[in-house]
Amino acid sequence: MAxxxxxxxxxxxxxxxxxxxxxxxxxxxxDDLPPACNDLLSPRLKTLLDDAYRMLETINRPxxxxxxxxxxxxxxxxxxxxxxxxxxxxxxxxxxxxWQEACPDVEKIGSAIGNMRALLExxxxxxxxxxxxxxxxxxARETATHATGGSGHAGGHLLIVDDRQENLELMQRRLIRxxxxxxxxxxGRDALDRLESExxxxxxxxxxxxxxxxxxVLAKIRSKSSAHELPVxxxxxxxxxxxxxxxxxxxxxxxxxxxxxxxxALARIATQxxxxxxxxxxxxxxxxxxxxxxIDGLTAIANRRKFDEYLMTTWRRxxxxxxxxxxxxxxxxxxxxxxxxxxxxxxxHALMRVAKAVSSSLYRVKDLAARYGGxxxxxxxxxxxxxxxxxxxxxxxSAVMSLELPHPDSTVMPIVTxxxxxxxxxxxxxxxxxxxxxxxxxxxxxxxxxxxxxxGTLGQP
Amino acid sequence: xxRILLVEDNExxxxxxxxxxxxxxxxxxxxxxxxEGVAMAKSQQPDLILMDMSLPVLDGWEAxxxxxxxxxxxxxxxxxxxxxxxxxxxxxALEAGCNDFDTxxxxxxxLLEKIEQQMAxxx
Numbered sequence: 001m002a003x004x005x006x007x008x009x010x011x012x013x014x015x016x017x018x019x020x021x022x023x024x025x026x027x028x029x030x031d032d033l034p035p036a037c038n039d040l041l042s043p044r045l046k047t048l049l050d051d052a053y054r055m056l057e058t059i060n061r062p063x064x065x066x067x068x069x070x071x072x073x074x075x076x077x078x079x080x081x082x083x084x085x086x087x088x089x090x091x092x093x094x095x096x097x098x099w100q101e102a103c104p105d106v107e108k109i110g111s112a113i114g115n116m117r118a119l120l121e122x123x124x125x126x127x128x129x130x131x132x133x134x135x136x137x138x139x140a141r142e143t144a145t146h147a148t149g150g151s152g153h154a155g156g157h158l159l160i161v162d163d164r165q166e167n168l169e170l171m172q173r174r175l176i177r178x179x180x181x182x183x184x185x186x187x188g189r190d191a192l193d194r195l196e197s198e199x200x201x202x203x204x205x206x207x208x209x210x211x212x213x214x215x216x217v218l219a220k221i222r223s224k225s226s227a228h229e230l231p232v233x234x235x236x237x238x239x240x241x242x243x244x245x246x247x248x249x250x251x252x253x254x255x256x257x258x259x260x261x262x263x264x265a266l267a268r269i270a271t272q273x274x275x276x277x278x279x280x281x282x283x284x285x286x287x288x289x290x291x292x293x294x295i296d297g298l299t300a301i302a303n304r305r306k307f308d309e310y311l312m313t314t315w316r317r318x319x320x321x322x323x324x325x326x327x328x329x330x331x332x333x334x335x336x337x338x339x340x341x342x343x344x345x346x347x348x349h350a351l352m353r354v355a356k357a358v359s360s361s362l363y364r365v366k367d368l369a370a371r372y373g374g375x376x377x378x379x380x381x382x383x384x385x386x387x388x389x390x391x392x393x394x395x396x397x398s399a400v401m402s403l404e405l406p407h408p409d410s411t412v413m414p415i416v417t418x419x420x421x422x423x424x425x426x427x428x429x430x431x432x433x434x435x436x437x438x439x440x441x442x443x444x445x446x447x448x449x450x451x452x453x454x455x456g457t458l459g460q461p
Numbered sequence: 462x463x464r465i466l467l468v469e470d471n472e473x474x475x476x477x478x479x480x481x482x483x484x485x486x487x488x489x490x491x492x493x494x495x496x497e498g499v500a501m502a503k504s505q506q507p508d509l510i511l512m513d514m515s516l517p518v519l520d521g522w523e524a525x526x527x528x529x530x531x532x533x534x535x536x537x538x539x540x541x542x543x544x545x546x547x548x549x550x551x552x553x554a555l556e557a558g559c560n561d562f563d564t565x566x567x568x569x570x571x572l573l574e575k576i577e578q579q580m581a582x583x584x
Contacts, residue, residue, distance in 0.1 A: 013544045017471070020544075020566035024477040027569070031484065056566075108473060 014119060015059045021112035022052045022084075025105050037098045044091040048109075051084045055116075070123040077120055088113055156201035156273040157181045161191040161217065162235070163209045171204070174262060175269070188212030192220055200230065202272045204256070207236035207247060215250060222251040228279045231272040235260070296371040298348055299355035307370035307378055314382045315433045318426070325433075326389030326424040327440040328379040330358060330396060333417045333452045335375035337409040350405050350416055351375060357399040361392065378440075386424035386457065393420045393455040401453070417453035419444060463580060464488045466507035468498035468524065469542075470516050474565070478511070481569055487576075495519025499527045502534040509579055511572075513565075514543040514554065522557040529558035538579035542567070 026049045033041060058074055071077070088110065095106055158180050162168050168184040175182045183198065185191040189212055191203070203221070207214035218232060234247040237258040244255050253275075254268050294306035302310070311327075318325045332338070332354055339347040351371075358377050359369040372378040379396070381389050397420055405416040421444025425436040439458060447456030465487045469475040479489040490505050492498040495516040502510060510528070514521035521541060528534045541554035544565040551562045560582075561575050 016544055016566065021473045021477065023566055024474075024481070028477065028481060031481075108476075112473065 011123065012059055015116065016056070018112040018116035018119065019052055019056050019059070022109055022116070023049065023056075025109045025112070026052065029102055029105055032102070034099065040098055041091070041095060044087070044094060048084070048087045048091055051080065051087050055080045055084060070120075070126065077124075081117060081120060084113060085117070155179045155181070156277075157183070157199065158202050158204060158269065159183050159185060159191060159194060159198075159200045160204045161185045161188060161209070162204075162206040163187060163211075164206075167206075171260070171265075175266075178266060180269075188214070188217035191217060195221065195224075201276055202269055203230065203232045204269070205232050205234050205252075207234050207243065214247070218247070218250050218252060227251055227253050228276065231276050233268060233272060296355075299352050299371050301355045301359050301377075302368055302370035304370065304372060307368070307372060307380070310368050310370075311380055311433045311436075314380055315427050315436075318382065319429060321383075322426065323383045324385050324424050324426045325436060326381040326384040326386060326392075326422065327436050328381070328389060328393045328396065329372065329421045329437075329440045329444045330354075330377040330379070330400075331419050331444060331448070332375040332400075333412050333419055334407070334410045338407050338416065341409045353403050353405060354400055354416065354418065357403055358396050361395045361399045367392075384424070386422065386459065389422050389424055390455060390457065393422045396420060397453065397455055412452045419447040419452045420455045421445065421447055422455060422457040462486065462488050463508045464490060464505065465576070466490050466492060466498065466501055466505060466510045468492045468495065468501075468510065468516065468521070469513040470494055471513070474513070478567060485573060495521060495524035495527075498524045499531070499534075502528050502537060503531060506533075507537060508583065509576060510537055510539045511576075512539050512541050512559065514541055514550075522553065525554075525557040525559055536583070538583055540572075540575055540579060 026045055030042065030045045030049070033045070055077075058076060058080060092106055092110065095102055158175060160168055160171050160175075160182060162171075162184070163186055165186065168186065172182045172184050183194065183200070185194055188209055191205075205214050205217060209217075214234060214236075218234070221230060221232060231253040232251065234244075234252040234255040235258060236243050236247065236255060247255050253272055256265050256268060294302055294309075296303040311325075314325055317323070332350070335347070335350075338350060355369070355371060355377065358379065362369055362379065366382050368380045370378050370380070379392065381392060384392075397418060400416065400418040401413075403416060407414060407416045410417065421440045421442065423436050423439030423443055425431075425439065427433070427436075443455075443457040445456070446458070447454045450456065465482055467475060467479055467482070467489055469478065469491070470493055475491055475493070479491060482489050490501060490507060492501045496518045498510070498512065498516070499519065501507075512521045512525060516524065519527070521543075525539055525541070528537065528539065538560040539558065540561045540563060541557075541559040542563055542565055543550050543554070550564075554562045560579055563572050563575055
């Protein structure tokens with residue numbers, strides 16, 4: 001079955017709920033039927049079930065149009081409902097005598113039927129279950145749905161600014177029927193006041209108003225909120241392209257010509273509401289993605305990308321200020337052997353612990369610990385001279401040792417240790433950060449060559 | 462005996478489905494909203510969760526995401542139940558982290574098959 005329309009889908013859903021209860025309890029009674037009552041009750045229960053399934057067919061049948069009078073959309077509901085009620089009453093009196101334990105469930109079926117009747121009557125009492133002038137509204141909705149990428153209009157809070165009372169009332173009524181929350185304002189000043197205290201998704205702004213013109217109001221709005229944050233649709237009686245261009249260049253997101261073609265207005269409002277929502281979601285997602293893209297998946301400290309970017313910013317700032325930059329490179333000793341002897345899961349675990357030890361050895365906000373490569377870590381220390389960097393490195397070395405992670409295959413010690421290389425550089429105008437990396441790398445080589453689990457440096461360049 | 466957590470706000474639906482599942486030999490534990498569903502998933506460690514999607518407090522999609530985010534409940538299979546047969550409902554449920562999807566009214570044999578499929582995958 002195809003639910004053609006969000007509103008339609010909700011009505012069908014509401015109708016299916018009591019039917020669902022009716023069917024479920026009836027089926028349960030059939031399952032539980034004591035053999036003694038089988039002949040008497042089984043046909044009645046099955047008949048009721050049949051009635052319910054026929055009603056379900058009616059509800060699920062796609063209507064030729066999604067709007068109009070309810071009785072026109074579901075022409076046979078009264079007959080089917082009456083049949084359900086008659087069959088249920090017959091069942092109820094029979095079951096009360098024959099199978100008393102079933103009575104609570106029969107009551108539930110009865111109340112489901114009652115709910116369904118009430119719901120159907122209330123739908124039937126409405127002049128239309130969708131909207132009055134079905135065709136044009138339907139077209140508008142389709143246009144709006146198309147414009148919003150198929151999600152239908154999503155509602156939202158609109159502010160309509162117009163000095164003419166009759167324009168306001170008409171727009172307000174029609175937009176409310178479309179599911180929007182609508183606030184009206186009869187002057188630019190009043191609109192700006194409302195903007196101070198309330199949140200809106202879209203503003204419809206009349207361009208020609210006596211006290212404060214649309215131009216002035218728009219300028220005030222744009223001085224606080226961008227077109228992405230608060231879309232403004234300008235409404236103007238002047239058809240000349242000059243007015244339209246004026247409005248758009250001054251920060252309007254779109255325009256509408258008076259007299260309003262309501263379906264067009266609806267489609268354009270829906271588009272702005274949708275765009276604003278999507279833009280906001282995108283901005284949120286981007287912020288989050290950016291955060292994630294800087295974090296190493298395993299160790300949850302900064303990754304290589306963040307390291308490269310941070311080193312570059314630190315470097316540039318140091319170039320301007322003539323400040324030193326220090327770098328520590330950290331390599332876990334015999335990590336391949338660790339993996340080989342204890343397995344990769346233990347290896348991952350060790351890397352997480354080492355990363356934690358490295359990052360918790362840093363005391364300043366501006367210092368950055370990053371995973372540099374497989375079992376290599378790095379620490380960027382802005383505005384730090386070699387002597388201080390060496391003491392940080394020593395702190396890191398002893399923090400790793402204090403983890404006391406058993407490393408049976410290490411020839412250094414029976415626990416996990418690290419070798420560290422330290423370099424310091426005062427970057428001049430034409431020198432690149434790779435110079436510092438090379439320097440620290442040479443220190444690391446020296447630390448390894450002298451037996452590991454130590455800090456190596458070539459001193460200052 | 463396999464334990465199923467049924468998260469459903471509608472009293473009749475809850476009563477009906479839990480009794481029918483109990484009759485098929487499942488142990489059924491109940492939660493009445495998404496928040497309770499997330500808490501019960503953790504405390505009861507069910508073998509499978511049947512999640513109504515339109516729930517109060519925390520809806521089914523959010524509850525599913527919360528269950529998937531929690532290491533203790535991450536691996537529990539979740540079957541989404543929705544009354545809407547619209548296209549996209551299925552994708553939306555799977556995207557939230559559900560393993561399978563079924564529509565209401567529940568067709569019991571079909572739902573049981575899906576439950577068994579999920580249980581088999583887990584064993």
